[in-house]
Amino acid sequence: MVDAVTSRAEQVRAETATVLASLRGVWDEVVVDEWDHALQAAARAVADGADDELVLAAALHDIGHSPLLGGPGVADHSGLAREWLTPRFGARVGWLAGAHVAAKRHLSAVDPAYAAALSATSVSSLADQGGAAVDPEFVAHPWHRDAVRLRHYDDAAKVAGGIGVPAAVVLGLAFRLAR
Numbered sequence: 001m002v003d004a005v006t007s008r009a010e011q012v013r014a015e016t017a018t019v020l021a022s023l024r025g026v027w028d029e030v031v032v033d034e035w036d037h038a039l040q041a042a043a044r045a046v047a048d049g050a051d052d053e054l055v056l057a058a059a060l061h062d063i064g065h066s067p068l069l070g071g072p073g074v075a076d077h078s079g080l081a082r083e084w085l086t087p088r089f090g091a092r093v094g095w096l097a098g099a100h101v102a103a104k105r106h107l108s109a110v111d112p113a114y115a116a117a118l119s120a121t122s123v124s125s126l127a128d129q130g131g132a133a134v135d136p137e138f139v140a141h142p143w144h145r146d147a148v149r150l151r152h153y154d155d156a157a158k159v160a161g162g163i164g165v166p167a168a169v170v171l172g173l174a175f176r177l178a179r
Contacts, residue, residue, distance in 0.1 A: 012088045012178035013171050019084070020059075020170060022066045029121050031160040034065050039164025040157035041150075046165060048153070053089070054146050056173045057096035058153045059165070060085060075128075078102075089177045096147050099138065101129050103151035106139065108132035119158060
């Protein structure tokens, strides 16, 4: 049994390494590619004392932009992330990553200072994502506060030359959290 679990964890770690590496050179924002963005978001989560699932979701929330999944500019990158993550890491990791767009829409609706601080790229994508809105289903979800935390990590992880966690940290979490 241990060998089957270890083999599954190794397979998930390898798949995660491939998808994560595919984010190099994929640009959504102007100053960082998705690789740096992922590692910076994870670093923000670690610095905030987030649990392992939230750190992993922060690192992998934009994998829908991977050319191996949806690719740059895909319409529902958060849904693709949720679909890819959930069978590998469980419902919470998948939901948190998948909810980062809903969290942006929510924060933009309830916090004018948040909306005013969005990058130009985020403002544009917010319009494409339906604009600012309070979704009662999102607010009622038991993990919505962590999704808002992830959203703040996402917004802060757009710094040219910013510090990210080593990829080995993300891959170690992938191994430990694999289902």
